[in-house]
Amino acid sequence: MKASGTSIEYTDLLRDAGLRATPGRILLLQVLEREPKPLTVYQIEKKLDGKVNQVTIYRSLDALYKAQIVKRVNLEHDHAHFELAAGREHHHHAVCRNCGYIENIEIPHAVKPEREAMKQTERFSFLDTYSLEFFGLCKKCD
């Protein structure tokens, strides 16, 4: 069983991606690790409680996104949300249209939908990721 979420592990993860393992990035990754659901920059900032500057959070998330270490989740109405990608199953989200409440959803796909999608494209070389988000009303808002 592999250790998870340690700063050492994140140091390696960052370096393997060609990024410097700075304390701020490790703290950021630890925040994302603790939270199963996607967070906004503002929520991340609060959880980091002044330990990392807001601009640095933006820039780190951008670097981590490009390195595929974090995912950028796009939910209607809202600003970008981020969640840890490294070491997690690909999953989907259910979003309340009224209050923005989020739940994770796991759906076993018999067929990778990217393949099916590729058959239909005209000018794409490849499609390697997809996002599937569900919308409705949560029990509180219904």
Next chain:
Amino acid sequence: MKASGTSIEYTDLLRDAGLRATPGRILLLQVLEREPKPLTVYQIEKKLDGKVNQVTIYRSLDALYKAQIVKRVNLEHDHAHFELAAGREHHHHAVCRNCGYIENIEIPHAVKPEREAMKQTERFSFLDTYSLEFFGLCKKCD
């Protein structure tokens, strides 16, 4: 065969949704009708070429979105995109991670994925829509 995209049809569509059929809204819907792919507010504004104020475009899109006449599409990296929902098949999108190029994708789903998703939720009353977007690189950017 039904007439499509006429101002008369849109007048009815708007009134049925409890909205006033103003010239600006009809022009906006005609712009969306002509375009098969989702547009940003800025693109819509350009196509309306000064005939409708930017603030009105925002407010109209909001009203049309709530009335389910237009869809708000969420693609990574970008601002909101809008496309006509009324009278169109539910479809998905392929987005180039580099240049933002978009294609529409149609995937026949044997099972409505909302049902499967509902089985997994804890605090949702219902999930009635979903979005499925694919990401990759287009031939030009690869």
Next chain:
DNA sequence: TTCTTTATTGCAAATCAATTGCACTTATAG
């Protein structure tokens, strides 16, 4: 360890999409 290079950070300022207040206009029901 110390040095050197270059990525990263933090601050202030700027940018830009999106929203709001308010007075004016207009669609529509009666």
Next chain:
DNA sequence: CTATAAGTGCAATTGATTTGCAATAAAGAA
């Protein structure tokens, strides 16, 4: 034709995200 509430346009504001630049620090080399 009139009344009224919805919709519009303008100016100003908000708030997330980005950028320039000087200071700092990570990582490899010596």
